[in-house]
């Protein structure tokens with residue numbers, strides 16, 4: 001089994017009580033496409049009957065009108081999933097939502113996050129007779145639900161989740177209704193909305209907006225919500241834990257028009273840019289975002305520094321996100337295909353490039369070089385996150401520590417390596433300030449910031465050369 005199967009960031013969406021449940025789900029998944037482009041799937045429920053379609057590729061490729069798949073996904077409830085994974089393991093049996101016929105009837109499950117003790121649980125399940133079909137951690141949940149002796153599906157799911165550690169935003173569909181659940185730390189986002197009589201659950205609010213659903217509230221950390229003909233029931237069945245929402249959702253992952261955990265992502269990114277400017281101001285002629293993810297932070301930086309903002313780099317939108325190319329060679333080519341210098345805006349100028357993060361350093365090196373070739377006089381790089389020094393074990397794809405450039409070099413070395421005149425990252429306290437929180441002064445942090453600090457809120461099995469604090 002490949003290690004990669006345990007590292008994925010995904011999008012989940014579900015509707016209960018609408019004649020157009022599958023269509024709404026396809027639209028919701030389309031809005032959440034940035035969270036995963038490898039595969040998409042929808043399972044619908046009509047009485048006790050379930051229907052599903054899952055396939056490799058984007059939502060639009062799988063659920064276009066011509067395919068007829070949506071017409072076959074009948075029923076007033078549906079759940080869907082966008083899958084993101086890096087290499088291999090993209091077999092059909094790993095595409096969600098998963099579905100199994102259990103003793104109480106059908107059970108479909110869509111998961112965003114990463115279960116940190118899944119490997120151990122999987123081994124003991126296999127040793128005691130479970131037959132696993134795919135290689136993802138999510139399948140473990142289905143087996144635990146199947147084995148539970150509790151009478152009702154929600155109680156069985158609670159039974160299962162009591163054994164599971166890690167980060168999860170889950171949506172299930174079963175004869176009892178639609179069940180949504182978030183891990184006790186609330187690491188991954190999940191929100192609740194309403195359209196007419198129907199309830200909607202989505203990874204981000206942009207999934208509600210696309211169908212015209214009204215945002216009700218975020219599902220709370222550790223909360224289980226059961227939606228059915230009787231309405232909504234909310235419980236807190238798991239042991240409570242300090243809330244540690246993923247800070248990287250604000251920096252990169254969530255869509256800028258979403259509101260997650262009370263913060264408007266676009267505004268948060270602008271604030272981060274402003275804070276970055278106040279921490280690392282430099283005299284320059286133009287602020288240039290690395291599109292698209294660097295744009296809001298660059299706007300904030302330009303506003304705060306009073307230096308004009310311009311699109312000095314143009315992005316080709318017809319290539320996937322840089323990370324998705326599995327090999328280094330593929331990633332290099334992908335980066336070249338993605339950006340081009342807008343020469344007239346940077347020639348003869350002192351340029352400040354603003355990007356959201358540096359992971360391997362591939363993008364920054366290529367963009368810095370591109371600016372010089374386009375005639376920039378000076379190239380300065382400002383990064384809207386602290387150095388990414390530790391891998392994520394909770395569902396954001398990050399490479400092993402050896403490939404994280406900030407884990408291998410200090411800031412001056414990175415600057416020399418990527419070829420910029422100066423480089424600065426926002427400080428961790430600056431980032432917290434930008435998000436309206438008190439500085440991280442050794443007290444319990446408000447976010448999961450393990451990728452910057454190595455302070456992992458949940459122990460994990462994976463051995464990537466990092467110690468668990």
Ligand code: AMP
Nearest residue numbers: 293323357358359360361362363364397
């Ligand atoms: P790199 O070229 O490896 O340094 O990657 C940095 C770029 O990848 C940044 O410009 C980010 O926008 C983007 N990025 C950061 N984290 C992720 C992630 N988990 N998945 C996909 N892209 C990412």
